Amino acid sequence: xxxxxxxxxxxxxxxxxxxxxxxxxxxxxxxxxxxxxxxxxxxxxxxxxxxxxxxxxxxxxxxxxxxxxxxxxxxxxxxxxxxxxxxxxxxxxxxxxxxxxxxxxxxxxxxxxxxxxxxxxxxxxxxxxxxxxxxxxxxxxxxxxxxxxxxxxxxxxxxxxxxxxxxxxxxxxxxxxxxxxxxxxxxxxxxxxxxxxxxxxxxxxxxxxxxxxxxxxxxxxxxxxxxxxxxxxxxxxxxxxxxxxxxxxxxxxxxxxxxxxxxxxxxxxxxxxxxxxxxxxxxxxxxxxxxxxxxxxxxxxxxxxxxxxxxxxxxxxxxxxxxxxxxxxxxxxxxxxxxxxxxxxxxxxxxxxxxxxxxxxxxxxxxxxxxxxxxxxxxxxxxxxxxxxxxxxxxxxxxxxxxxxxxxxxxxxxxxxxxxxxxxxxxx
Amino acid sequence: xxxxxxxxxxxxxxxxxxxxxxxxxxxxxxxxxxxxxxxxxxxxxxxxxxxxxxxxxxxxxxxxxxxxxxxxxxxxxxxxxxxxxxxxxxxxxxxxxxxxxxxxxxxxxxxxxxxxxxxxxxxxxxxxxxxxxxxxxxxxxxxxxxxxxxxxxxxxxxxxxxxxxxxxxxxxxxxxxxxxxxxxxxxxxxxxxxxxxxxxxxxxxxxxxxxxxxxxxxxxxxxxxxxxxxxxxxxxxxxxxxxxxxxxxxxxxxxxxxxxxxxxxxxxxxxxxxxxxxxxxxxxxxxxxxxxxxxxxxxxxxxxxxxxxxxxxxxxxxxxxxxxxxxxxxxxxxxxxxxxxxxxxxxxxxxxxxxxxxxxxxxxxxxxxxxxxxxxxxxxxxxxxxxxxxxxxxxxxxxxxxxxxxxxxxxxxxxxxxxxxxxxxxxxxxxxxxxxxxxxxxxxxxxxxxxxxxxxxxxxxxxxxxxxxxxxxxxxxxxxxxxxxxxxxxxxxxxxxxxxxxxxxxxxxxxxxxxxxxxxxxxx
Numbered sequence: 045x046x047x048x049x050x051x052x053x054x055x056x057x058x059x060x061x062x063x064x065x066x067x068x069x070x071x072x073x074x075x076x077x078x079x080x081x082x083x084x085x086x087x088x089x090x091x092x093x094x095x096x097x098x099x100x101x102x103x104x105x106x107x108x109x110x111x112x113x114x115x116x117x118x119x120x121x122x123x124x125x126x127x128x129x130x131x132x133x134x135x136x137x138x139x140x141x142x143x144x145x146x147x148x149x150x151x152x153x154x155x156x157x158x159x160x161x162x163x164x165x166x167x168x169x170x171x172x173x174x175x176x177x178x179x180x181x182x183x184x185x186x187x188x189x190x191x192x193x194x195x196x197x198x199x200x201x202x203x204x205x206x207x208x209x210x211x212x213x214x215x216x217x218x219x220x221x222x223x224x225x226x227x228x229x230x231x232x233x234x235x236x237x238x239x240x241x242x243x244x245x246x247x248x249x250x251x252x253x254x255x256x257x258x259x260x261x262x263x264x265x266x267x268x269x270x271x272x273x274x275x276x277x278x279x280x281x282x283x284x285x286x287x288x289x290x291x292x293x294x295x296x297x298x299x300x301x302x303x304x305x306x307x308x309x310x311x312x313x314x315x316x317x318x319x320x321x322x323x324x325x326x327x328x329x330x331x332x333x334x335x336x337x338x339x340x341x342x343x344x345x346x347x348x349x350x351x352x353x354x355x356x357x358x359x360x361x362x363x364x365x366x367x368x369x370x371x372x373x374x375x376x377x378x379x380x381x382x383x384x385x386x387x388x389x390x391x392x393x394x395x396x397x398x399x400x401x402x403x404x405x406x407x408x409x410x411x412x413x414x415x416x417x418x419x420x421x422x423x424x425x426x427x428x429x430x431x432x433x434x435x436x437x438x439x440x441x442x443x444x445x446x447x448x449x450x451x452x453x454x455x456x457x458x459x460x461x462x463x464x465x466x467x468x469x470x471x472x
Numbered sequence: 473x474x475x476x477x478x479x480x481x482x483x484x485x486x487x488x489x490x491x492x493x494x495x496x497x498x499x500x501x502x503x504x505x506x507x508x509x510x511x512x513x514x515x516x517x518x519x520x521x522x523x524x525x526x527x528x529x530x531x532x533x534x535x536x537x538x539x540x541x542x543x544x545x546x547x548x549x550x551x552x553x554x555x556x557x558x559x560x561x562x563x564x565x566x567x568x569x570x571x572x573x574x575x576x577x578x579x580x581x582x583x584x585x586x587x588x589x590x591x592x593x594x595x596x597x598x599x600x601x602x603x604x605x606x607x608x609x610x611x612x613x614x615x616x617x618x619x620x621x622x623x624x625x626x627x628x629x630x631x632x633x634x635x636x637x638x639x640x641x642x643x644x645x646x647x648x649x650x651x652x653x654x655x656x657x658x659x660x661x662x663x664x665x666x667x668x669x670x671x672x673x674x675x676x677x678x679x680x681x682x683x684x685x686x687x688x689x690x691x692x693x694x695x696x697x698x699x700x701x702x703x704x705x706x707x708x709x710x711x712x713x714x715x716x717x718x719x720x721x722x723x724x725x726x727x728x729x730x731x732x733x734x735x736x737x738x739x740x741x742x743x744x745x746x747x748x749x750x751x752x753x754x755x756x757x758x759x760x761x762x763x764x765x766x767x768x769x770x771x772x773x774x775x776x777x778x779x780x781x782x783x784x785x786x787x788x789x790x791x792x793x794x795x796x797x798x799x800x801x802x803x804x805x806x807x808x809x810x811x812x813x814x815x816x817x818x819x820x821x822x823x824x825x826x827x828x829x830x831x832x833x834x835x836x837x838x839x840x841x842x843x844x845x846x847x848x849x850x851x852x853x854x855x856x857x858x859x860x861x862x863x864x865x866x867x868x869x870x871x872x873x874x875x876x877x878x879x880x881x882x883x884x885x886x887x888x889x890x891x892x893x894x895x896x897x898x899x900x901x902x903x904x905x906x907x908x909x910x911x912x913x914x915x916x917x918x919x920x921x922x923x924x925x926x927x928x929x930x931x932x933x934x935x936x937x938x939x940x941x942x943x944x945x946x947x948x949x950x951x952x953x954x955x956x957x958x959x960x961x962x963x964x965x966x967x968x969x970x971x972x973x974x975x976x977x978x979x980x981x982x983x984x985x986x987x988x989x990x991x992x993x994x995x996x
Binding site: 106332 | 493494497499500501502503505506507508889984986988991993995
C-alpha cells in the first residue's frame with residue numbers, strides 16, 4: 045500500500061488535465077489500491093472580445109451597433125485571438141508491482157474528449173462579418189492574415205509511471221471526429237468606389253474532414269499522441285539542522301518543478317477529406333445584361349450560381365495534422381503548516397491553436413490541513429492579462445479542485461472570456 | 473463518479489445549454505448587381521429603326537392591320553343532301569349475289585353565298601356519308617364523284633352494308649378527307665355552276681350464299697354532307713357582295729402606358745398599302761379612322777377618307793398571281809397626321825366598306841382566288857425621332873417574382889448609377905402596394921436621371937451622371953413578395969424645351985445597378 049501511496053502522490057499533482065495552470069499537492073492515504081480521477085474544462089476567450097459580446101454570440105441575443113463598435117475599437121489591426129474549447133476525461137491508476145517484471149512501474153488508462161476552436165483574425169475580418177462592407181466602399185479591407193482551426197478528437201491511452209523517478213509517459217490512440225482549418229495568409233477585399241465591382245485577392249488553404257458526420261461517433265481520422273510528465277523536487281540545504289556535519293548537510297524540499305507535454309501527436313484525416321487551395325483574385329462586377337427588358341435575364345441573383353462560379357472545386361486527398369499539443373513548465377513551492385504561504389510560476393504554450401505563449405505567477409496559500417488555494421496573474425494566451433484562482437480540497441479518499449484562469453471574466457460583463465476547470469479524484 | 477458526471481454535465485450546460493434565443497446581428501453589404509447599356513434599339517427594337525446618314529433615327533413600324541378571310545366568300549351550306557335509291561321496277565325480284573341492282577347518276581347544285589363557281593380545289597374538308605339500307609341481304613355500295621379528282625383519279629368510296637331484316641335498317645357511316653381534291657362544278661354539260669355530279673350503285677355481296685328478294689320498298693338512302701370545307705383555289709363569279717367592316721377599335725398596348733404629358737413630333741409619314749391577290753374588282757371606302765385617347769379623339773382628315781378607292785383586279789399566269797398593290801400616303805402636309813399621333817392614341821377606331829365586283833360579272837365568270845395570294849392591308853409608319861417631350865409620363869405595373877429567401881434582409885437599397893447620353897431626362901418613381909391595395913407607398917428616394925449636356929444646336933456633347941436610389945424596408949419587402957407587383961412611373965422631358973431634339977443611333981445610357989443590403993445574421 046505504500047507503493048500505491050507513492051504512485052498516487054506522484055501523479056496526483058497534475059490531476060485535472062493539461063488545460064489547468066494550477067498544480068495541486070495532495071495528501072494520499074497509503075491504503076489506496078486504485079485511483080480514479082476525472083476533469084472537465086470549458087473556456088472561451090478572445091482578446092478584445094468582451095463577455096457582453098461573447099455572451100450574446102454564444103448564448104444568444106441581438107448584437108447591436110454600439111456593442112459592435114465598442115468591441116471593434118478594442119481589436120488590434122491584425123492577430124486578434126479567439127478560442128472556444130471544451131475537454132473532459134477520466135483516468136484510472138492501477139497499483140501493481142509486476143508490470144514489466146519491475147516493481148517500480150505502474151500503469152494507468154485514460155479516455156479523453158477534446159474540442160478546440162481557435163482563431164487569429166484581423167480587425168477588418170471582424171468588421172466585414174459583423175458590420176459588412178457598405179461603409180468601406182472605395183477602400184481595401186485586409187481580411188488576412190487570418191487563421192482558424194477547429195479540431196475535435198477523442199483519445200484512449202495507456203500510461204506507464206515510474207514510482208521513484210517522478211515521471212510518467214504514455215501513448216494514446218486518437219479517433220479524429222472532425223477537423224476544419226482555414227489559413228488565409230492574404231485576403232484583401234476591395235469594393236470599388238462606384239460599387240461597380242468587388243474584388244477579393246486571396247491566398248488561402250482550407251482543409252475539411254467531416255464527411256462521416258460531425259457527431260461524437262464520427263470517424264474521420266486516426267492518429268496517436270504521446271504524453272510525458274517529469275517532476276523534479278527542488279531541495280535546499282537545511283541550515284536549521286545543527287546536528288549534522290558540513291559534509292552531510294541535510295536538505296529539505298521547498299518545491300517541485302514539473303515539465304509536462306500532452307497530446308504530442310498527429311492525426312491522419314483519411315475519410316475523404318476536402319482540401320482547397322486558393323491563390324487568386326476574384327472579381328465580381330455583377331451580371332452583364334445585354335437587354336434589361338429581356339425577361340430571359342430575370343434570374344439575376346441566384347446564390348447557387350454565384351457560389352458555384354466563385355468557390356473552387358475541392359480536392360479529395362488525405363492529409364495529416366498535428367494535434368494541439370500542450371507544453372507546460374511550472375514551479376510550485378511546498379506548503380507546510382510552518383510555511384503556509386508559497387509561490388507558483390510557470391509557462392505554457394499550445395501549438396496549432398493560434399495562441400500566444402503564456403507566462404504566469406502567483407502565490408499558494410495553505411488555508412487548512414485539507415484546503416489550500418492559489419492566486420496567479422497570467423500574461424498571454426488568448427487574452428492579455430488575466431487573474432486566476434484555484435481552490436483545492438484533499439481528504440483521505442477524495443480530492444477535488446475548482447479553478448479558473450479568468451476570474452474577472454467569470455463574473456463580469458466587462459471581462460474577456462470565461463474559464464472553468466473542475467477535477468475530482470477518488471481513491472480506493 | 474456520479475459527482476464527477478454531474479460536474480461535467482453542469483459545465484456543458486454552462487456553455488451550450490444556456491442559449492435562450494438566437495444570436496443575431498445586422499450587417500450592411502454592398503455589391504454590384506447588374507451592368508447594362510441601353511440604346512434606343514433596346515427600347516424600340518432594332519428592326520423598327522432606320523438610320524439616316526447623319527446617324528439620326530427613324531422609327532419605322534410596319535404592321536399588317538387587316539386580312540380578309542376569303543373562305544367566307546365560298547361558304548358551303550350546312551345541309552345534308554339526301555338521295556333515295558330503289559329498284560326502277562315495281563316488281564319484286566330475286567337478286568343473285570354479285571348482281572348490281574342500282575346504278576344511278578345525279579347532279580346536285582349548291583348555293584354558295586351568291587357566288588357561281590366553276591372550279592375549286594380544296595386544302596381541307598371532309599365528306600360525311602350515311603347509308604341506310606332495308607335490303608334483306610348484304611350489299612356493296614359505292615359513291616363516286618366524277619367531278620372530283622385527285623391526281624387525275626376520281627373520287628370513289630366503296631361501302632359494305634350488312635343485312636337488314638326489312639324492318640330495322642342496316643346503317644353504314646363514314647367520312648372521306650377531301651384535301652387536294654379538285655372539283656369541276658359545271659355539271660355533265662359543262663355549262664352549270666356550283667354543281668356536283670355523283671354516281672351511286674348497289675350490288676348484292678358476291679359472297680352471300682343465296683339470292684335476295686328485293687322490292688321497291690327495299691330502298692337505300694344515302695345522306696351526304698360536307699364539313700370544314702377550306703378552298704385553296706377557285707374560279708367563277710364571286711358575286712356582288714358588299715362587305716361591311718363596322719366601327720371597331722384596336723388597342724395600342726404601349727401607348728396605353730402613357731398617362732399624361734405631351735409629345736411634339738416632327739415630320740410623320742403613314743402609308744396604308746392594300747395588297748390584293750383576289751381576282752375580282754373591288755371598291756374600298758375607309759369611312760373613318762380616329763385617334764382615341766382617354767379624353768380626346770382626333771379623326772384623320774385626308775382626301776381618301778370617306779371616298780371610294782377602286783382596286784383593279786390582279787392578273788394571273790396559271791395559278792401564279794401578280795397581286796395588285798395600292799398605296800395611300802398620309803403626311804403632315806396632306807393630312808392632320810401629326811395631330812393624330814400627338815393625341816397619344818390608346819386606341820384607333822375605324823370603319824370601312826368593301827364592295828366585291830362593283831360593276832357585276834364583267835369578266836364572264838373569270839374571278840379567281842388562290843389562298844397563297846390574300847387580300848390584306850399594311851401600314852408603314854415612319855416617325856423621325858425628332859421630338860419634344862414635356863412631362864411625358866409612362867406608368868406601368870410590373871410583375872415581380874422573388875424566389876430567393878429574403879427572410880434575413882431587413883432593408884435594402886438599389887443604387888442605379890446612370891451615365892446618360894440621351895438628350896432627355898427621366899424621373900423614376902417606384903411604388904409598392906400599401907395595406908389597402910393601393911400604389912401609394914414610394915420606395916424611390918432619389919429619382920432623377922439628368923439629360924446629356926447639349927450645345928446650342930441641341931446636339932449631345934457629353935454625357936451626364938446621375939444616381940437613382942430605391943430603398944425598401946422589411947415591411948415593404950414583405951408586401952412586395954406577397955403582392956408581386958410594383959408600379960413604375962417615369963416622367964420624360966427632353967432638354968431645352970420647347971426645342972425638338974434628335975435621337976441618334978449612338979445615344980445610350982449606361983446603368984450600373986448596385987445593392988446595399990442590411991442583412992440580419994442569425995445563429996440558432
